[in-house]
Amino acid sequence: MSQKTILITGCSSGIGYDAALGLRDRGWRVFAACRREEDCARLRELGFDAPRIDYQDGASIDAGLAEVLEATGGTLDALFNNGAFASPGLVEDMxxxxLRAIFEANFFGW
Known part of the structure; x- marks a missing residue:
């Protein structure tokens, strides 16, 4: 049986990072995407394929997906669309x- 592949966005920390580790430990080939290149580099040091995907940058989305599809021969078994960001505090104080930046990434983002 061939190795399953998954693209997980938002892997710099939290749920995305933990999901990437867990699925890799279960034999999946994990593409652990992050918004910032320095986070991608850290994940590559841990042995992950780590494309840079920023929901506010359509070109990075296209390039990241192309990188994944090239590496997998055009197939992907699963997508965990986890990437998002927030700002601490009350929304009325933001x-x-x-607030626009949050909506651009989390609501309008690709």
Whole structure:
């Protein structure tokens, strides 16, 4: 049986990071995507394929997906669309630019 493949977004920390570790430990080939290149580099040091995917940057999404599909021969068994970000504090206290950035990534993001 061939190795299952998954693309997980938002792997720099938290649920995405833990899911990447858990699935890799269960034999999956995990593409652990992050928004920042330094986070991708850290995951590569741990043996992950780690494309940079930023929901606010359509070109990075296209490039990241192309990288994954090239590495897998055009197939992917699963997607865990986990990437998102938040800002601490009350929404009514948040500056408009901060709220726009959150909506761009979490609501309008690809």
């Amino acid at each position: 500056p408009t630019d901060g």
